[in-house]
Structure formats: structure tokens, C-alpha cells
Amino acid sequence: MIGPMKSVPAPVQAPLEINGDTPTLRLFALLEVVASKDQFFSLQSLSEETNIPKPTLHRMLQQLESAGLLERNGDNRQYGTGVRLRKLAENLLLNDTFHGARHSVLRSLVNEVGESCNLTALSGSEVMYLDRVETPAPLRFYLHSGSRVPVHCSASGKVFLAGMTPAQRQRLLAHAPLEAFTPKTVTNLDALEEEIKQVKRQGFALDNEEFLPGLLCVAVLVPSANGRSNLCVAVQAPVMRLTPDKALGLLPALHRAADALSRIERDSAAPLDDRESA
Amino acid sequence: MIGPMKSVPAPVQAPLEINGDTPTLRLFALLEVVASKDQFFSLQSLSEETNIPKPTLHRMLQQLESAGLLERNGDNRQYGTGVRLRKLAENLLLNDTFHGARHSVLRSLVNEVGESCNLTALSGSEVMYLDRVETPAPLRFYLHSGSRVPVHCSASGKVFLAGMTPAQRQRLLAHAPLEAFTPKTVTNLDALEEEIKQVKRQGFALDNEEFLPGLLCVAVLVPSANGRSNLCVAVQAPVMRLTPDKALGLLPALHRAADALSRIERDSAAPLDDRESA
């Protein structure tokens, strides 16, 4: 890798490394960079910013442009977003009443309990935050939707684990050792199994500083007709404000929210009816 | 292709034929279909709708899901939009507004009416401020672009609600109580429905101190050629300066601005001088 010494003091700008495991995802990552800009940009600058070779980037932009996703300022050779992309964004947000509904349930849960709440799903071998509403309190943990946490040390994760068959659970956990994130993280498989059993009995799970020091979390499953749900609601708060005891007091509110979410879920599947909503 | 006459009227919708000259564009076209849906969908149904073979579609969806662009309902095997895609859409709309024309339309509207104006879009269960130009008057409400307000107590929100089908509206509103922000907030669903009807008839919506005490707001939709729009223009002012009566007087100016904004979108779609044949 290290060739002859380069006299150049080297790349000053951040690498950024558009990482796409596949060409398409690479293009999406590119669009995300584009979407984050509030100014037009040139091929060159983008190439430097993303580390994509010029010819490659050129072809990508060309492709996006001829599809109407990007537009370019004929005069200067600068690119910006195209109508088609904007329309896509508009429609996406406009039609996603489903997500909107979930979000408002979450918001009213936060109003009720006064602490940050989130919606989670199992994605691969990790728990993913689907949505999150922050507490109004000034002391908060900053966790945003889209981020992921391990199953074995999160309340939601344990809830999901409890819903699995032992075989499924084993397959998921066998992959990697249980990493310790704090002194309280359960890193022993048997101990975890024991806790899972308890979660099953109780219908909720706790994470008492097992992932982040000072963070307590309670989660319950959003029930689904079918039994196998991939959705949890959880409350998260600094231990300073929320003790395990107090957390139990929030369970009724959590369950109410879970039921509301469940109802949304039930109504969300597409019916066979293809009548356009006139 | 055309077999014996089918007795069933059957496939009511067009084949749709996702046309991508290149795999990536095909994926975009797929996302556009997804973005136009307000419900979750199954692999099967989407395969029928788009004419993409099941294995191919399966891979595409899988790819999009593992990238966080789509999400799926574990219990039902159904797909919907993912956090990452929604985030992309939001950023896109947010950063796009400073670009030229839109902002200046807003500025000249402010010049005309003398009060702060803003551009808004629906995102989830909330209305997002895309852009804002402040009144020159010293007494102002501090609201900046990027901030969000609930749908049920904002003028723009009501306009968006009025554009939805009853089912969509219900999904968005029915599962959480309508929070009261001021004594004037409409917190009753039926009352809100009634007002929505009126908004539909009148073509504009008012927010008379329903979100912030002392703040009055009028909003109209920015019309769009193809389908529904996710863009509103609104005037906001302290009740001290703007009464509901006076607000009606601003409607012509508002509509003119809305039309101008609408034209901007339409025109940027125009030029077809490409050597492109297909």
C-alpha cells in the first residue's frame, strides 16, 4: 500500500468514503450527500468530497441527470436536485400517514410519561430505532432513529429474544460473544436465558445500565394478531430520574401505547381492493 | 402475451412496467411506486403491480431493507418506507428551498402582505417548516425553518388533512388524543372533521391561536399538476396586527404566491432538448 513517499502533505479533506456494498446503494449514498447540500455543486468538488473517482462520478451524475433525478445549471456546470427527486420526496412524506400515526402515538406517550420514548424493531441481529420522541427535560441521552443497539443489552432486544424459540435465539446469539458495554451488561449466556424467561413471564423487559451507564429502559412488545411481532415501544431515561421501581409504574401507559400501535398495525396492511382513493 | 379472453375484468390497473434503462434507475422507479403507497405492501402484490419477477423483486426489496431504506413488518411480511428514506426525503425538501425562485417568491409575498410567511410540508404527523421569511415588523414569533408543528392545530396541517382521504386522515389522527396547546386548540375529532370539510370547501385554512397564544395563521395549498401536493404557503402574524377578518383579505396575495410556486415546479420540468430517444 505504502508506495514511494508522496511529497504532497496528503488529503486535507475528510475521506467520507461513500460506502455502498452494491452499486445501487452507492448511488443512494451519493444522493444523500446531494440532499444534504443547500447549494449547487460541481463534479470536481463532489468527487473530492466523496472520494469517488471522477469518471465514475461523472457517469453516476449523468445517469441521475438523464433520469430527471438531478438537474444541472446549464451555464455553469453545476448540479442540483431534479423535479423527479423532489416529487419523490414529497410523495413519500405525504403518503406516509402510517408512520405519522405511529409517531403521534409515541408523542403522546412522551407527554404522558415525561421521558423519551422510542419504537424499535429487530433488524438482523440488532435492534433498530424506528422512531423516537425526546423528553422535554434538558438532561437527555442523544440517540436517534436509525441507530442500532445489540439485542443482549437492550430492553427491546430482550423482548424480541423472549418471543423467539430457543433455537432461533441460539442462532442469533451464537454468532458473536456477548459484548460487555458496561459493568452491568449480562455477558453470560445462561444468565441471559434466565432473564429471558423472566421477561416472558412478566411481559416486559428492563435494561438497567447494561448498554449505556446511567441509562435505564423499559420495553414492551406491540402485540400483533399473529403473535410474532417485530415492534416494541420503550421508555428511556437517565437513572437519575427513572429508577427500576418507578419504571414499573410506567407499564400501564406503555401497554396502552402498545395497544394503540397494534391497532395501527392492524389497519395498515394493504387490502385487495385497488380502488383509488378518489 | 395476450392469451384467451379473460372473463374476469381482473387486472384493473395498468401493468405499469417499471422502466429502468439501468438497474439503478429501475430501483428508483420502484421506490417511486413505494412512495406513492399509503399502505404497507407485500412482495406478491408489488410483483404483480410492477411486472417485476418475484425473485428479482425480492432481492431488490431485501437490498433496500438492509440499507434501511425500507422497513418491514416482521409479523406480516410487508414492506413500508424506512427511516433512512424518510430522512433523505426530509433533507431533500429542507435544503432545496433556498434555491433561487422559491425563496424569492416568499420574499415578495412578505413584501406585499407585510407579515412573516413560510413554506411548509407534511412530514409524518407533523408539519415541517421548509422556509421562512420574516416580517420587518419588530414584534415577531420566532419560528425557524426546520421546526415542526402538529397537524391538528396549524393552518398548513389542516390544509394537508383536507387533501387526504377520510381513511388516511383517520389513521393519522385516531390513535392519539389531540393535544391542546392553547384554550383554542380543537381537541375534538368530530369538530376537527367539521373544520376540515370547511377547509376543503373554502380552499384555505386558518389557525386562530390554536397552537401559540396570540398567533394567527392562514395557509393555502401550492397546487401541483400531477396529483397531490405536499407544499403549503402561509402567512403568520400576531393577532394584534392580524385578525381573522383581515386575514381573508390576504388570500388573493397568498393564492398568487401559491400559483407562482406551482409554476416554478412545472417549469423546471420542461426542457426536453436531450438527444435522449427513450
Added chain:
DNA sequence: ATTGAAATACCAATTATTGGAACTTTTTTT
């Protein structure tokens, strides 16, 4: 348990992507 429908894995043929090097156009400098 059995069944049928939907979802997923497999894989060889096909097709697209990649980026170094060379070339053209635009912009800046002399």
C-alpha cells in the same frame, strides 16, 4: 398432519459498473 400459496435460495448467462489513461473544453494566467 396436510396442503397450497407466498417467500426465499440457487446459479449460470447476461449485463452493468469501475476507474486508469487519454482527450476535450473551459477558465485562468501570463
Added chain:
DNA sequence: AAAAAAAGTTCCAATAATTGGTATTTCAAT
């Protein structure tokens, strides 16, 4: 106005991804 520099563009063979028919698995409903 010519030369130099910088940005944009084209070429193309090696590489890598996509495609979709077929086969297999999983799921839900008898």
C-alpha cells in the same frame, strides 16, 4: 492572444452485479 491549468468528458477491458427460471423452504389455513 497564447499558454497553462483545471475541470469535464470519453474510451474500454477487467471486474462485479443483476437477472429470472427453477427449486426449495416457510407460513397459514385447513
